[in-house]
Amino acid sequence: SPAGWESLFDGRTLDHWQSSTRDALIPHCWRIADGELQSTRQGDRPKNAHASLVSKKQYSNFEFVFEFKLQKPAAGKDTNSGVKYFVYPGTELGLEYQLYATTGGIDGPHAIADLYDILPSTGAQLKPFDEWNSARIVANGTHCEHWLNGVKVLEFERGSAAFRAAIARSKFKDRDNFGESAAGHLLLQDHGGGVIFKNIRIKQL
Template identity: 35%
Template sequence: MKRLALPAFCIAMIGFASCGNAGKTEEKKDSLAIGSENKTATEAPANVLTDTEKAEGWKLLFNGTNLDGWRMYKNKENKTWSAQDGTIHCTGSTTDKSDMRADLLSNDQFENFELVADWKIAPQGNSGILYLVTEEFEAPYMSGPEYQLIDDENFPEKLEDWQKSGANYAMNPPSKLAAKPIGEWNHTRIVLNKGHLEHWLNGEKVVDTEMWTPEWTKNKTTGKWKDYKGYGVAKKGHICVQDHGSEIWFKNVKIKEL
């Protein structure tokens, strides 16, 4: 009986261990499944509005398929902008400075608004999102304030603080550097409501200022814009994305009028 009892005990222990491992295997499978579900849940479809966003008054500025709703600044001819793989894409070149490069302009104009967009830029790249743009001048930056987009770490020239990502270009430097490493998507949010201006980058508020105040006028008239009388004058204008010769991508471009 003793000789029989030991094998029986071992068999029982093996069975118990197997059951335990099976439980762990099932637990691991469940864990993987949950992780997969979470990943899927967080990867929302690009260039679409949720029911909540629709109810809140958001509108798509980019449909993910073509550039309907956009045109070139002053209707210039262009060969650099296209809808590509669900993004607004601008080709980059270090040598092409031809007249076939132009900034991309929204057809519609906006006054008080909240604008969001996702973007990523090529190494050493430079671009921007402009707003309150009018078409009375040679270039959009002569009228519209600019939310700066740039490779903060690798840009080949020394950058002033007011040139770094999230800045109100040449007016207000960002309070912190919040851009992600090159190659990753960044999330930008611009809020302009009756002169109160906020720039957000990846969930961080980096600019909070008031337009058209005595302090704002002082910054304009003593800085880079002192010779640009039309800069920041318009209270309503177009949204514009800048072709600065760098490759850049945009998606999830949405706006809500306030």
């Protein structure tokens, strides 16, 4: 990797990741092929099998980049995943860069590159289904940024009055100081499948 960057997915193994549930469930929920990491669709796995991928390490100040593509869902369905950061140990709770596409409408801050259920992105241009997108999450102190395909689409300050007001309107309102941890895990969300990742890298700042 270029100076300062660490690869978190070598295209063959999940050495940097563990399951949010049981490691034995990972092969049912994720498939590695052609150097890509694919979340399997619900119909292609045992009933109720669920395993998000959680980084073995925690991170505080970082630039996290990945490429992803969203597969076209069946009519009336969606393709839903997300990349979470500052995830609390032992949970799947954290700030989420939303990865979402639907053939229908979207309500609330639940669209691509939004800070899920908290803050909407602006100007996010998602490539068509089955084409690669590049994403970047920057976290430096309290300052955070979401980038999509080379464009900064959201920035915010964790712990600011505006951030806390947005939390108070969200589903996370009952959690004290949500999203304000100094460090936390990364998480690739298992949420119904249809997303493919590659070139997952991090640079600690």
